[in-house]
Amino acid sequence: MKSAAVLAAAGAGVALAQSPTSDIPAPAGTSLSPEPITVSGSFDGENFLYDRESVVCQEQDETGTQDTIFILEDGASISNVIIGPNQAEGIHCLGSCSITNVWFQDVCEDAITILGDGSSATISGGGAFAADDKIxxxxxxxxxxxxxxxxxxxxxxxxxxxxxxxxxxxxxxxxxxxxxxxxxxxxxxxxxxxxxxxxxxxxxxxxxxxxxxxxxxxxxxxxxxxxxxxxxxxxxxxxxxxx
The missing domain is CATH 2.160.20.10 (Single-stranded right-handed beta-helix, Pectin lyase-like)
Structure with missing residues (x-):
């Protein structure tokens, strides 16, 4: 398992130039975490599948940041990640963030939440499936x-x-x-x-x-x-x- 502490590994994804497709990359491996993973700086997941160890998804019942799989600090970026179905809130951006080539296999309450006032977010490449409400x-x-x-x-x-x-x-x-x-x-x-x-x-x-x-x-x-x-x-x- 990769660390569930603050991840600040170098790396960046590249935005897709062609028409988007439904082809989720085959996971290079699986990383399960008992708690949200906080990201500062930039983090390249290398096409690993990330999820929570136990199911915290409660469908359309709103939970909170504690039930995400990733928390992005202000200015953080994440790329090349596949997110599994156990999590409830996907990714929370506390401020400005960049999300590149991130795939959500099965959205729970929502996939990405932008929280910071006066912030900006770029979501480029990747995709999301099975969102009963919003992505x-x-x-x-x-x-x-x-x-x-x-x-x-x-x-x-x-x-x-x-x-x-x-x-x-x-x-x-x-x-x-x-x-x-x-x-x-x-x-x-x-x-x-x-x-x-x-x-x-x-x-x-x-x-x-x-x-x-x-x-x-x-x-x-x-x-x-x-x-x-x-x-x-x-x-x-x-x-x-x-x-």
């Missing part, structure tokens, strides 16, 4: 997220800015480029009252669904959905449906 959850305020060269299948949403967090606000800006999305819902859900935006280019979505628009709140109540599809202001989309 990327954006809780931080004033966050920029770019998702590119990414494959998703059997999902509810690719990215969602938090609709009812305490201290909620925005804007959260999402850019999605060169994504292939099959057998799922929308690519992004945003709160227009906070000035959130989602701009989608060069992507294929066989559902034809791009954005859901909401009125967010900070009370914990379920946010009101106020529209769907591109409106030319908060959501723009250049997509095809023939994937």
């Amino acid at each position: 990327v959850q954006i809780n931080g305020v004033g966050v920029d997220v770019r998702i590119e060269n990414y494959y998703i299948q059997d999902y509810g949403k690719l990215a969602r800015s938090c609709g009812n967090c305490s201290g909620n606000g925005g804007p959260r800006n999402i850019v999605i480029d060169n994504v292939v999305a099959k057998d799922g819902g929308v690519l992004c859900g945003i709160n227009t009252n906070y000035g959130d935006t989602c701009h989608i280019t060069n992507s294929c979505v066989d559902s034809g669904k791009s954005c859901d628009l909401y009125t967010g709140n900070d009370t914990g109540d379920e946010p009101d959905k106020i529209g769907s599809g591109p409106d030319g202001q908060f959501c723009t989309a250049e997509i095809t449906e023939d994937c």
Whole structure:
């Protein structure tokens, strides 16, 4: 087993240039951890499969950072990792982060959560499968997220800015480029009252669904959905449906 302490090994992945595919790399090995693995600096997983020793996934019941498999400190990057189904919260970014060629075999509550206010995140290459709800959850305020060269299948949403967090606000800006999305819902859900935006280019979505628009709140109540599809202001989309 690789260490479950702070990992700061050198290494970086390379973003995919071609159309994303569903081909998860064969794991080079398996590493099981009893606790989250904290990453500072850059970490290359060398296509190992990482997971929790015991199942902590509780499906759509939100748990917390203690049930992730990786915690990325501000400025950290991770690449070339396959994440198994035992974990509940996947990767938590405490600040700005870079996630490259990371695959999620079976998303539990969500795959990636962006927590830091005023941060930025780039998710490039890799993909995610079997997400009952969202793949990327954006809780931080004033966050920029770019998702590119990414494959998703059997999902509810690719990215969602938090609709009812305490201290909620925005804007959260999402850019999605060169994504292939099959057998799922929308690519992004945003709160227009906070000035959130989602701009989608060069992507294929066989559902034809791009954005859901909401009125967010900070009370914990379920946010009101106020529209769907591109409106030319908060959501723009250049997509095809023939994937």
